[in-house]
Amino acid sequence: MPDFRIEHITRYTYPSPVRDSANQIILYPIHDEYQEVIRQELHITGDPVVDTFIDYYGNEVGTFTYSQQHTSLTISSKLSVTTRQRPLPGNDIFPEQQWEDLKRLSQMVPYIDFLKPEYFDGIKELQAIVKSERSKEDTPSQVALRFCRYVYENFEYVKGVTTVETTMDEIWKLRAGVCQDFAHILTIMLRLVNIPARYVSGYICTNRHHTLRGEGATHAWAEAYIPDYGWLGIDPTNNCIANDTHVRLAVGRNFLDCSPVRGVYKGSSDHKLEVAVSVGYEDEAHHGSFLQEENTKAPDFKPVDDRPKNSYQQYMEMLQQQQQQQQQ
Amino acid sequence: MQESAYFKEYHPISGVWDEMYGDAGIRAHYTKVIEYLSRESSDDLTRKEELAKRLFMSQGITFTVYSSGEGIEKIFPFDIIPRIITADEWSFVEKGIKQRLRALNLFLKDIYDNQFIVKDGIVPIDIIYSCPHFLREMYKLQVPYNIYVHIAGIDLIRDHDGTFYVLEDNLRTPSGVSYMLENREITKRLFPDLLPQCGVRSVMEYPSILYKNLLSLSPRQISNPNIVLLSPGIYNSAYFEHTTLARLMGVELVEGRDLVVKDQKVYMKTTVGLQQVDVIYRRVDDEYLDPLVFNPSSILGVAGIMGAYRKGNVAIVNAIGNGVADDKAIYIYVPEMIKYYLGEEPLLKNVPTYQLGNEDERQYVFANINKMVVKKTNESGGYGMLMGHAASEEETEKYKKEILKAPRNFIAQPTISLSAAPCYIQGALHPRRIDLRPYALCGPDGIEIVPGGLTRVALKEGSLVVNSSQGGGSKDTWVLA
Numbered sequence: 001m002p003d004f005r006i007e008h009i010t011r012y013t014y015p016s017p018v019r020d021s022a023n024q025i026i027l028y029p030i031h032d033e034y035q036e037v038i039r040q041e042l043h044i045t046g047d048p049v050v051d052t053f054i055d056y057y058g059n060e061v062g063t064f065t066y067s068q069q070h071t072s073l074t075i076s077s078k079l080s081v082t083t084r085q086r087p088l089p090g091n092d093i094f095p096e097q098q099w100e101d102l103k104r105l106s107q108m109v110p111y112i113d114f115l116k117p118e119y120f121d122g123i124k125e126l127q128a129i130v131k132s133e134r135s136k137e138d139t140p141s142q143v144a145l146r147f148c149r150y151v152y153e154n155f156e157y158v159k160g161v162t163t164v165e166t167t168m169d170e171i172w173k174l175r176a177g178v179c180q181d182f183a184h185i186l187t188i189m190l191r192l193v194n195i196p197a198r199y200v201s202g203y204i205c206t207n208r209h210h211t212l213r214g215e216g217a218t219h220a221w222a223e224a225y226i227p228d229y230g231w232l233g234i235d236p237t238n239n240c241i242a243n244d245t246h247v248r249l250a251v252g253r254n255f256l257d258c259s260p261v262r263g264v265y266k267g268s269s270d271h272k273l274e275v276a277v278s279v280g281y282e283d284e285a286h287h288g289s290f291l292q293e294e295n296t297k298a299p300d301f302k303p304v305d306d307r308p309k310n311s312y313q314q315y316m317e318m319l320q321q322q323q324q325q326q327q328q
Numbered sequence: 329m330q331e332s333a334y335f336k337e338y339h340p341i342s343g344v345w346d347e348m349y350g351d352a353g354i355r356a357h358y359t360k361v362i363e364y365l366s367r368e369s370s371d372d373l374t375r376k377e378e379l380a381k382r383l384f385m386s387q388g389i390t391f392t393v394y395s396s397g398e399g400i401e402k403i404f405p406f407d408i409i410p411r412i413i414t415a416d417e418w419s420f421v422e423k424g425i426k427q428r429l430r431a432l433n434l435f436l437k438d439i440y441d442n443q444f445i446v447k448d449g450i451v452p453i454d455i456i457y458s459c460p461h462f463l464r465e466m467y468k469l470q471v472p473y474n475i476y477v478h479i480a481g482i483d484l485i486r487d488h489d490g491t492f493y494v495l496e497d498n499l500r501t502p503s504g505v506s507y508m509l510e511n512r513e514i515t516k517r518l519f520p521d522l523l524p525q526c527g528v529r530s531v532m533e534y535p536s537i538l539y540k541n542l543l544s545l546s547p548r549q550i551s552n553p554n555i556v557l558l559s560p561g562i563y564n565s566a567y568f569e570h571t572t573l574a575r576l577m578g579v580e581l582v583e584g585r586d587l588v589v590k591d592q593k594v595y596m597k598t599t600v601g602l603q604q605v606d607v608i609y610r611r612v613d614d615e616y617l618d619p620l621v622f623n624p625s626s627i628l629g630v631a632g633i634m635g636a637y638r639k640g641n642v643a644i645v646n647a648i649g650n651g652v653a654d655d656k657a658i659y660i661y662v663p664e665m666i667k668y669y670l671g672e673e674p675l676l677k678n679v680p681t682y683q684l685g686n687e688d689e690r691q692y693v694f695a696n697i698n699k700m701v702v703k704k705t706n707e708s709g710g711y712g713m714l715m716g717h718a719a720s721e722e723e724t725e726k727y728k729k730e731i732l733k734a735p736r737n738f739i740a741q742p743t744i745s746l747s748a749a750p751c752y753i754q755g756a757l758h759p760r761r762i763d764l765r766p767y768a769l770c771g772p773d774g775i776e777i778v779p780g781g782l783t784r785v786a787l788k789e790g791s792l793v794v795n796s797s798q799g800g801g802s803k804d805t806w807v808l809a
Contacts, residue, residue, distance in 0.1 A: 055465075063592070318561070318627050
């Protein structure tokens with residue numbers, strides 16, 4: 001029953017003042033029997049009122065605006081979380097029965113949302129891989145772990161080669177990326193064999209004995225739905241079950257449903273982003289350095305009327321958007 | 329009755345319902361107009377036609393055609409001969425639309441809440457969840473009075489025996505109502521005596537009913553809430569309509585950049601500072617409304633508006649997420665919805681429709697494609713359609729390939745025979761195909777439909793496509809008392 005202390009800081013700095021920023025944060029850990037939030041302190045530049053609601057996937061989402069001119073915006077979340085180990089799925093149900101159950105679930109809410117593999121050029125290739133990796137006698141959880149190992153072994157963990165905007169096609173060609181990309185591919189593989197798969201964002205906590213990939217930033221992994229068990233967390237970046245060393249913030253169909261910090265503002269399109277996540281055990285001295293340059297994917301943060309384009313291009317884009325609005 | 333030169337040449341199209349001409353000659357409700365026209369020389373009518381054109385031009389009543397290659401702003405062609413609907417026909421249409429809208433509203437409430445209709449297996453779940461306009465952001469979101477469709481344009485057509493059918497429901501940003509109003513204004517000037525003589529019911533209350541409804545949605549209980557019309561901007565095809573409606577209702581015409589969200593409230597930037605906005609009649613698509621939640625590259629929206637909407641601090645008209653109810657694949661289930669939610673038999677019929685996502689139906693449609701009209705489920709305005717009987721083999725094959733890529737996004741309907749009405753074309757009356765779009769307004773007091781609507785007409789001989797983007801025009805629509 002580890003108690004973790006997590007500090008997650010996101011800081012945007014702008015070369016010239018920006019204003020009217022509207023933001024959405026998904027930084028509130030999920031509450032359930034395996035995860036308990038003891039304390040959370042949220043500090044945001046300008047002390048805005050954060051309004052929270054529960055989204056379609058059950059995540060707690062906060063929104064706030066900051067309309068005054070500013071040159072930096074810092075969102076800091078300090079957490080104390082207790083996690084509990086969850087027993088793994090047993091093998092006491094016949095595999096055929098489990099696959100039958102999954103077939104039945106495929107036309108039910110919420111599973112239907114987690115079964116559509118997105119289309120990309122390499123899907124045929126991936127389909128063949130999925131077929132060869134899977135043996136007929138496997139249970140869904142065995143298949144999920146096999147796929148997890150496949151991603152771990154066949155994709156290289158390289159920071160900085162992908163961004164939020166990198167498409168699946170590019171990731172597929174690169175055969176490399178960070179935790180977001182690993183989780184992304186795993187969800188597609190699982191969906192191809194009709195196992196409902198969710199994308200999960202959260203934190204990975206330092207193991208007392210060895211370090212894990214994905215520390216120092218927000219982490220991402222996948223969850224597979226196992227009949228008579230529920231959602232099983234699988235971390236393809238570390239080739240392990242996501243259990244009591246993983247703190248879950250949000251679940252969704254993909255990264256976009258779970259992006260921890262997202263915002264839109266008016267002003268300079270240029271900005272610098274720094275993210276730091278440090279995790280420690282409650283009972284030990286805090287360690288970890290803050291505000292390292294962000295290595296993994298940057299959260300979405302976009303100027304609303306000042307994309308990196310010249311004035312003419314902006315005008316043409318506006319013209320096009322105005323015309324696109326359907327008047328039925 | 330005196331047969332003028334116009335009628336010797338009028339040959340109703342065989343096998344098509346003619347609004348004016350029945351088996352026994354001219355229908356009773358057209359006689360007064362015909363008598364009047366018979367007294368006018370063809371020169372007189374041509375002069376009236378010229379006057380109408382000048383009025384449209386001088387008032388800037390135009391629309392924009394995309395991808396036509398020519399000067400894209402055009403006047404909406406107007407035919408001076410009104411289309412006439414009897415009191416009985418109207419009373420049926422009115423009841424039918426009200427019934428349909430009550431069911432569609434209940435459907436939207438249900439689909440974004442309990443989803444009973446899906447649980448009971450009436451509407452297949454994958455049709456809902458594969459619809460790009462089913463917005464999970466709307467799930468469990470409370471909208472004022474549970475009204476989603478405040479403004480609807482329901483397209484009706486008449487089969488060869490005169491039966492009315494619903495061709496499509498427009499529940500997101502229905503347009504064209506300004507033409508209904510302008511057509512009436514112009515007809516008043518062309519035939520000033522005729523309207524009262526015939527007992528034509530007025531449509532001019534439309535803006536005041538809409539305004540009354542918008543007012544009733546204000547979350548702040550104040551005497552003078554701020555209502556705005558949010559337009560995409562001057563390059564939008566319906567910008568004329570946006571300005572007309574804002575002027576007629578006396579509300580502010582704004583663009584996204586005029587609004588800002590602070591602490592879950594929407595404000596309008598004015599010369600005297602920020603003013604809170606209570607009700608937004610928007611003509612911007614869902615996807616562009618809030619760059620924070622939907623399309624992040626939208627320049628037309630207001631960042632954070634979804635939060636204000638969720639908190640109930642601003643009312644948005646029409647509601648967000650309505651596209652799941654006017655998707656053409658979901659249209660198929662509207663008669664079932666009426667039975668399910670209201671326990672009534674549908675008054676207005678649907679056109680038989682094939683969902684190309686179903687293997688059997690797709691094969692049937694492919695085998696009979698020259699008798700079919702194939703449409704994309706999420707497009708309107710006549711864009712992206714295949715008219716099977718008119719398309720070349722090459723076009724058909726190309727379209728089939730397109731369908732196979734995403735069959736769920738296509739439906740097919742047998743080519744329907746639209747009714748015909750007389751049009752004044754080059755000095756004579758000729759039958760041309762028409763449809764009818766009444767505009768229904770839904771407020772806390774119920775559904776109101778001004779007696780009339782927009783009659784669109786396919787001015788090209790033999791054409792069945794009435795969309796203005798595809799060479800259609802319009803007529804004034806008279807509902808008799």
